[in-house]
Amino acid sequence: MHLHPFELHRPTTVEETLRLTGGLAGGFDWLAGGTDLLPNYKMHLNPKPHLVALDGVRELTERGPGRWGAMTRLGELERDPAVARDYPGLSEAVREVATPLVRESATLGGNLLVETRCFFFNQSAPWRQSLGYCLKAEGDRCHVVPQKERCYATFSGDLAPALAVLDASVEIAGPSGRRTVPVLALYDDRGDGIRRHHLGPGELLVGVSVPASARGRPATYQKLRVRPAFDFPELGLAASATFGEGRLRSLAIAAGGLETYPRRFDELTAPLVGAPLTEARARELGEAVRKAVRPVHNTFLAPDYRRKMVAVFVRRALARLSTGAVS
Ligand SMILES: Cc1cc2nc3c(=O)[nH]c(=O)nc-3n(C[C@H](O)[C@H](O)[C@H](O)COP(=O)(O)OP(=O)(O)OC[C@H]3O[C@@H](n4cnc5c(N)ncnc54)[C@H](O)[C@@H]3O)c2cc1C
Ligand code: SF4
Incomplete structure (x- = not known):
């Protein structure tokens, strides 16, 4: 595997960066840490003739x-x-x-x-x-x-x-x-x-x-992957919740690793806000989020398994947040 030739540009301000890129023929990519882009370039995945390094900005x-x-x-x-x-x-x-x-x-x-x-x-x-x-x-x-x-x-x-x-x-x-x-x-x-x-x-x-307003808000993140040492998420589920007088004051759930874009499920969490959080409600919410997502078979774990784990992660997140057992 080898890199295609490219020209590297090293601007130092945002304004210089924007001026520079206006004149680059044939396309360019921003280069940050390069930990995703450069392995992709080595596999010849849509490389461009110019790279604009952002580390000097x-x-x-x-x-x-x-x-x-x-x-x-x-x-x-x-x-x-x-x-x-x-x-x-x-x-x-x-x-x-x-x-x-x-x-x-x-x-x-x-x-x-x-x-x-x-x-x-x-x-x-x-x-x-x-x-x-x-x-x-x-x-x-x-x-x-x-x-x-x-x-x-x-x-x-x-x-x-x-x-x-x-x-x-x-x-x-x-x-x-x-x-x-x-x-x-x-x-x-x-x-x-x-x-x-x-x-x-x-x-x-x-x-x-x-x-x-989000400072100090209790929140949690769970990740499903094949090798815990370094794999990308096959499902990543974030949740945040606040409680008062035994009722949910706020609740947000978002997921990545399932579809082409990360999503938040406000239409499913909103009806629970204002009510006490019971085990049955947590289970229903997990099922609703499971039904809402549509992973396809293009990563290692089977889509059905990833969907089932969505429901499990939602329940676990709510259990952790309601008992205050967040890290
Ligand atoms: C072994 C390995 C394991 C990995 N595991 C994970 C993982 O578990 N989870 C995970 O999330 N990622 C993982 N990654 C991917 C990657 O390391 C991370 O997502 C990392 O945060 C990407 O940041 P970077 O600065 O290296 O991005 P780069 O590779 O420099 O850029 C990534 C993309 O973002 C664009 N970009 C970067 N900065 C900007 C900017 N400021 N404005 C506009 N566009 C920009 C680039 O043009 C490029 O398209 C893994 C990578 C490796 C090599
Ligand atoms: S989902 Fe289809 S088009 Fe997209 S990267 Fe995979 S094989 Fe290619």
């Missing part, structure tokens, strides 16, 4: 209370006592990403925009060529759902669900200015694993913020 490394630049390394988040104290669910999710070594390079922005995954895509070029490639790279068919003309590659980042239950938002900069959107608004919820996010041409993530 100071603004992307800046941090404040409840706010992290997109170039914040996951290792830094993991070691930050304020993150562990104020955002226990996020802290749990960070510790579940890849390996300690990968987390030293991997960044928050790169994790939110990690490439979608599929058993037929994350393979070497000769492997893919033997099947005639696929829609997501160089081919014209999908091997998972051949009767459809879209890609079902799975969103496999751990941090998006954990940030979604904290009502996090992302700051975006681009040729037409800056904007801030809820973290889940980054993703294409029409369900296409190729057009996986809503960033426009030349737009990049600047940072991620969590509102003050």
Whole structure:
């Protein structure tokens, strides 16, 4: 496996970055920690002739209370006592990403925009060529759902669900200015694993913020994967809940690792808010979330098993949150 030749650019400010990318012919990718992008380049998965390294852009490394630049390394988040104290669910999710070594390079922005995954895509070029490639790279068919003309590659980042239950938002900069959107608004919820996010041409993530109201909110993250040492999520379930006078005051559940985009299930959790949380209600909610998700068979574990585990994880999350047994 070898890398295609590319030209590396090293801007130092967001403004310089945006000016630079306007003139790059043939396309470019942002390069953060490179822990996802470069292995994909080695497998010749949609490489571009230009890479724009973001590690010299100071603004992307800046941090404040409840706010992290997109170039914040996951290792830094993991070691930050304020993150562990104020955002226990996020802290749990960070510790579940890849390996300690990968987390030293991997960044928050790169994790939110990690490439979608599929058993037929994350393979070497000769492997893919033997099947005639696929829609997501160089081919014209999908091997998972051949009767459809879209890609079902799975969103496999751990941090998006954990940030979604904290009502996090992302700051975006681009040729037409800056904007801030809820973290889940980054993703294409029409369900296409190729057009996986809503960033426009030349737009990049600047940072991620969590509102003050989410500080200290009890939250949890559970992950299903084949090898606990470093595998991507086959299901990642985040939940946050607050209680008062024996009743649920707030409840949010979000999942990744199942479909082409991470989702929050507000339409299913809203009816429970204001009522006491019973075991029967927790079970019903688990079943409802299980029925709402549609994983396909493009990762290692069978879709039916992953759906069953959604219901189990919802019940476990609610049990942990209602007894205060969160990390
Ligand atoms: C062995 C191994 C195991 C892994 N396990 C997991 C896992 O369990 N869970 C998990 O979530 N991930 C896992 N990963 C994937 C990856 O390491 C992480 O998702 C990581 O956080 C990606 O961050 P990065 O900075 O390396 O991104 P990069 O590889 O640099 O970039 C990833 C993508 O995001 C884009 N991008 C990066 N930063 C920005 C920005 N600021 N604005 C716009 N676009 C941007 C890049 O252009 C690229 O398309 C694993 C990787 C390896 C090698
Ligand atoms: S879901 Fe289909 S089109 Fe998408 S990566 Fe897999 S095989 Fe390719």
